[in-house]
Amino acid sequence: MDNRKTVLITGVLGGIGSQLARTFNESNYRVVGLDLVDQPSPYCEKFIRFDLHRYCAEPAYKVHMEDILNKEIPELFLLINNAAVQILSSLSEVKIDDWNQTLNVNLTGPLMLSQLFLDRLESSHGSIINIASIHHQLTKKRFLAYATSKSALVGLTKALSVDLQGRVRVNSISPAAIDTQMLRDGFNNDEAKVRMLNELHPSQRIGKPQEVSQLALLLAEDKLGFINGANLNIDGGISNVLKDLD
Template sequence: MKKILITGVLGGIGSALAIAFREAGYYVYGLDIQESEHHQADRLIQFDLHAFSTNEDYRNEWKHTFNVLIPELHVLINNAAVQMLGSLDELKLDDWNHTMTVNLTGPLLLSQHFLEQLEDVHGSIINIGSIHQQLTKRRFISYATSKSALIGLTRALAVDLEGRVRVNAISPAAIETDMLLAGFDGNQGALDELRKIHPVQRIGRPQDVATMALFLASENSGFIHGANLSLDGGISSVLKDL
């Protein structure tokens, strides 16, 4: 049985990823900062990605734990992310640093730690980016920058690792998750307008991301390497009239 590790597994996209990969026959390890009895992983592991990225003692302890818990791994999905909003004149350095450690440094360190296991089985790393790596809006400075850097990391790892482990990214546009709703402060009118300006006339679903991730993890996509696949319902092609 193939093994997969998904970070941020309790979120909307993380849950959909866990369901899809379990249905495809994978054993799913899920990492999340929260504990919950309601999860879709085979095994939920409470884990602080920010601490792993900033605290050497915590990192060393978890490296040992991972070696015991997950001796074999076929796919790593770096899905966990934080979204702290703020314009330049109100941006807090702590929020900026926290965003970078979770959204960028964490994926780097987990990829580094599990490299040997992934290489042994010709596995793959999938980074969950965002449309904000290309198109953004006010107050998303930290988030947009971190996702742009994550796509850069994806390409750099693909070049650096050559044929050892495939590395790709998925950059979704609006996906109906709690994070998206928080960004709109629950404004249903704005969400309806967002649906209308997508050429497909809807917002993405977490399952859309999971379907693409399954494809990237499959052997059929073995020539896709260093790619950033856009999953945006056509919105990046829209020039909207005012």
């Protein structure tokens, strides 16, 4: 008999998502991964191609995918809402379609999946972990949609923890700069800029994906079961920095 707990991870092929899958796989969890790209992770026992934006926007797709999810995931201990899109634009540039896609993937999707799996999570005495971002409190130009969605995701985390009162724990993790390929692509793989980014942090380095995944593992376990409705920053101290003029 397989007594392993099941974790569902969205955005499982990304830098943080793939490390989440690896950490939970190595900790004897049964890992089910969802992602937009059909490229199964070696750390997933089951992989399902899944488009969160369509799931929120297209009723027929929602019904179709829920039939699959209900069949393939009869039990669930942990839902990690990790998938996200980051479309940059200033106020004069922002397109409503991009805005809606960002909110669907980063906010509405986590809400709808939490609703879908609520009974299963309650039955297993499980929890939900939302991967938010430092952008929920500190942001930069042109991050309008992304920062708004992550602020709202932290708000959703807190609201759900109150609404579900003892049924399912809900927490969020807000990483700052994490050393993923997506981050390096954002700097055009310029090592000099990455070094500067390291030095901005009091830790003198940016984060590692495994640090986020290890925190998620700790939050999932019953030993820290009193943590509920919390948003945990993992930011190398950057949120304490006020940079002065040289």
